[in-house]
Amino acid sequence: MTELLKSWLSQGPSGHQLISFNHxxxxxxxxxxxxxHHLHKQLVASGEQRWLLACDSSDQFAVGxxxxxLAGKQLILPANTQSGTLSELAHEFDAVLAPQPLCEGKSFLALEKEFSQPLAPWPQLPTDSDFGELILFTSGSSGSPKAVRKTLRQLDAEVTVLEQTFAKHLPHCSVIATVSHQHIYGLLFKILWPLAASRPFLSDLVExxxxxxxxxxxxPNLCLVSSPAQLSLLADALGVERQIHTPSLIFSSGGPLSLETAQNIRQCYGSLPIEVYGTTETGGIGYRRQHSVKTLWRAFAPMVLDVDPTDNALLLRSPYLENDQxxxxxxxxxLVDKDLFRLEGRLDRTVKIEEKRLSLTQMEGLLNNHPWVQRSHLVLLEAPxxxxxxxxxxxxxxxxxxxAEEKLSINNGLKAHLLTQFERVTLPRHWLYVDKIPTNPEGKLLRQEILQLFNHD
Structure with missing residues (x-):
């Protein structure tokens, strides 16, 4: 396997490579x-090792x-920069790389576009030094954010496989995205893969x-990196009408893409999106183009799949992981064949809302800390x-x-409390206040009775 990303990062771009663009x-x-070069010089001179990196502009994010x-630092990538999220992660980092200071008492280096800097060469990694690493955070089933370490070796393995799998569909493509680079999907597909393969990316988010x-x-050749919810909105906005100008390739990840949305996008752009299935921990596991509800997922070439006979949980061996276990x-x-499989649902209390991974246990824990709340339980409602x-x-x-107040006021107060750690699109849409949450004599929650309460709300 070639080391596409490591090779590019070691040598740097050619002077004429187009890195990024906007209007x-x-x-x-x-x-x-x-x-x-100039930011690397400041980082090397700094004694801090753990840096939080957050920036909306993809080109400045890529600089950081x-x-x-190259400076051998550890980078912490928060899912968002809300006060509760940063407070919860404060012990994980010593300094901040961002356009503006985000945390009091932390060292800070500004990410800003400098046009007056004297030209300088790409920094060289000392032969006795190692590249830095990334730490991302995802919702663990226990409710606490789970740190996921990504070394350059792991990221390089995935970038190389993506190029080997999809390069033939991407002739001289530019990359644009509707998803954030602060998450693993956007980080790989919008930043790392385009850089390593010399494809320019749009520095702004497409909204x-x-x-x-x-x-x-x-x-004429454009790759769109998107998500199921955004593709559904896009198809609606276009009236499901055939477009004159179309992307060469469309990727979707972050949650299940409905067959209807897949077919609507094909109606608009003439081809089906490529769905990528994976997680922050695992990276991409498989991909498909959804021709029908029976379309299977195909594992990426290096994946070795198996199932746990007790509950059919996926067992994975992958070069994207930290070890070979x-x-x-x-x-x-x-598992239909060694590299063909069908997804049949989750086995824990981690869900996806608007493609954002969410631990119901974590959100319940925060709700239960509010002085108005004795106990809470969250459920995923499927309809509409x-x-x-x-x-x-x-x-x-x-x-x-x-x-003393209307129910709407209580709803809004609890939502404001949740907004200290969670993004607005993930918050509960339906709120019920009861004397007692339905449980059986052993204290186990009665799921069907709870769902019935929402049906009658």
Whole structure:
């Protein structure tokens, strides 16, 4: 297996490589190398080893990423920069790389575009030094954020496989994305893979169908990196009408893509999206183009799949993992052939809301810490779309507040509490306040009775 990413990171871009672009600016390899050089110099001079990296602009994020990896630093990538999230991770980092200071009492280096810096070469990694590493955080089944370590070797293995699998579909493509690079999917597909394969990427996030239309008209070959919810909204915005200008390839990941959305995107753009299945821990496991509800997933070439005979949980051996041990995943699968499989649901309390992985246990823990709440339970409601429902036993203080104020005020107060750690799109849409959450004599929750309460709400 070739070391595509490691080779690029060791040598740096050519001066004429187009790194990134938006509607008013481009970044060439020469300019990118200069920015990385100067930031790398500051990082090497700094005594701090653990740096939180957060930036909305993908080109500046990439500068911070490359400079820190070359300086041998450990990078902490938060899922978001909300106060509760940063507070929970504060013990994980010593300093911040961002456009502005995010935490009091932490060292800070600014990520900002500098046009007046003297040209400088790509930093060289000392022969006796190692590249830095990344730490991402994902919702663990226990409710606490779980640290996931990614070395350059792991990331390089995945980037190389992506190029070997899909390069023939990407002739001279530019890459644009509707997903954030702060998560593993966007990090790989929008930043690391394009850099290593010399494909320019859009430095901004695509938020509107008009923006996508502008760039598809501008670039004859374009790769769109998106998600199921965003592709569904895109198809609706386009009226499921055939478009004159189309992306060469569309990727979707972060959750299940409905057959209807897959077919609607084909109606708009003439080809089915490529769905990628995986997690933060595992990286990409398999891919498919969903021709029908029976379409199977195909494992990426290096994957070795098996199933746990007790509950059909996926057992995975992969070069993307830290070691060669078999990893048990909490996804239930049916293994049709050694590299063909069908997904059959989750086995734990981690769910996806708007493609964002969420631990129901973690959110319940935060809810239960509110003075209005005695106990809470979250359920995933499937109709009319996947949404969270919250059933809450109020404390005596909470009951007083509910009697004094409208239910909407209580809802909003609890939502504001959850917003300290969770993004708005993941919050419960339905709220029930009950004297007692339905349980059996052994204290086990009665799921069907709980769902019935929401049906009658």
């Amino acid at each position: 008013h600016d481009i970044v060439t390899g020469e300019r990118f190398a200069t920015q990385v 990423l490359c400079a820190a990896l 509107y169908s008009e923006t996508l239309g502008y760039y598809t008209a501008l670039f 078999v990893l048990r995943c909490e996804d239930k699968i049916m 779309s996947q949404q969270l429902g919250a059933i809450v036993e109020l404390s005596d203080y909470g009951k007083q507040q509910l009697a």
